[in-house]
Amino acid sequence: MNLNKYNQIYQDISNDIASSKYTKDDVLPSEHRLVEMFDVSRETVRKALNLLQENGYIQKMKGKGSVVIYNPSMDFTVSHLTSFKEIQQLKTKKYSTAVVELEQYPAERFPKVMVALNLNPEDKIWQLVRQRRYSGTTHIVDTDYFIVDMIPGLNTKIAQDSIYEYIEKKLGLVIAYSHKEITFDAMTDDETKLFDHTDVPYVATVESIVHLNDARPFQYNVSKHLASEFRFVDFSRRFHGS
Structure with missing residues (x-):
């Protein structure tokens, strides 16, 4: 060749x-x-x-x-899409996960998510809010939206462990790729409460739409990071069997 x-x-x-x-x-x-x-x-x-x-x-x-699937606004690429649990297994700094909220809502409550996931107003979505904590301080706040019909049985235990592991090993679905958009913003009052402090008044916000290998979107993620600790990517593909 x-x-x-x-x-x-x-x-x-x-x-x-x-x-x-x-x-x-x-x-x-x-x-x-x-x-x-x-x-x-x-x-x-x-x-x-x-x-x-x-x-x-x-x-x-x-x-x-x-x-x-290319989006002309994409500027940066990486080769792996990993769960937070998988990332932690590769690092010496260990974070804990605290589930702040896990509730079902009609998609119409979150119009941007509804459009991104191709949903009807009456379709049900999970809203999941989690804090990623290290040494008593929150460094990352993740808000996830999953389609209930595609990801049934979601609970706090799964959310604290690995949702991707549940999706792939229990539900038999294959996670393939995501598109991400990154912005830097001043913390809101609610974010100041979730991050436990105001030493770093800015957050890096990563909004992601994650797709299965048949190109169906199933997750909308809003990940807020302390701006002082953030490195970013915008296209990532999940590799399997490695």
């Missing part, structure tokens, strides 16, 4: 996507058509498509093909 060739195909298609020749939700030409277009082997085309998927341009969907 010609390594330079599949990289060239990757560059050509990623440039076409970035320049809006292919836009979000478009389906790329079939593997067979790409083989003909670039005059290469099917293996070379598949390597290029895998690279496009790893870098957040497409999602390969069984029975449909390669669907464009």
Whole structure:
């Protein structure tokens, strides 16, 4: 296989996507058509498509093909989408999780979430608020919205442990990728209470829409971080079996 060739195909298609020749939700030409277009082997085309998927341009969907998921506003990429529990297993600094709220609401109560998750006003969503604490201080406040019909049986015990583990091991779903938007804001009065202090009066806010491998959105996350401790990413893909 010609390594330079599949990289060239990757560059050509990623440039076409970035320049809006292919836009979000478009389906790329079939593997067979790409083989003909670039005059290469099917293996070379598949390597290029895998690279496009790893870098957040497409999602390969069984029975449909390669669907464009790239958002032109994205500027930064990383290769892994991990749960908070998984992150902690790799770090020496250990955080605890406190569940502040776990309730069901009609989607119409949160219009932005309703639109992002493609819901009807009467559909039910979970609202989950959690504090991530270290040495007696809250460093992260996560507010999550999950579709109740897709994530049934959610409870405080699961929320304190790992929701992603529950989704993948108990419900048998596959978490694939997320789109994220990052802003920096002054703390509100409510956030000051949740963070327990005002030493750092600003928060970094990460708003994420997380998708399954069939491209269905199932989670809207608003993660507030102390601005002094924050590093950010905006596209992440979940890798399995590693």
